[in-house]
Amino acid sequence: MNRDIMICGVGGQGTVLASRIIAASAMEEGYDVHSAETIGMAQRGGSVTSHVRIGEAYAPLIPHGSAQLMLAFEPAEAVRNLCYMAKDGTVVVNTAATKPVTASLTGSGYDGKEMTEYLSGKCKCIFVDADALCAPFGSKKFFNIMMVGIAAGAGALGLDKETVIGQIRKCVKERFVETNIQAFLAGYETGEKESSR
16 A cells, blocks of 8 residues: 555644554554654644655655645645645545634634635545534544544545554553544544545
């Protein structure tokens, strides 16, 4: 399997952990994996991207126009990184926008709707609402693992469900493991439903 996966969001959304679980799962299944992250602005709520390349790749950064999957934790970040997507790629995007500091200071009405409308006309999208999906868990902190589950359930991740669960057990702090597994399974179920539409 050769698969390029772009993961994008803003600082504090758990994109780095999601990328590490995907990369570790792919390695567990015997694939070569290259990855790269830009996390310098993460602590200030800035853009965060992770490139995960599974299979044959000669560099860790995904070339423009070749990603088969994007996990976008924020709609504006999905638009910003759309140039990496292949024409037949799938974008799993959170419709719940994270208002940047500049929008908060200026009183901007940014809510992400304009971004999701733009995306729906440009690529194959699975739209999910982090607030609604995470409500049963009492925190959006589990959304990163849920996003991995959505991609897996939709068949876009290309990795075995049990392999990913095994890596969640290894990568997540012990006291959060079971809740993260439940979040992954909830996401998996959502992905299955979305792929059958």
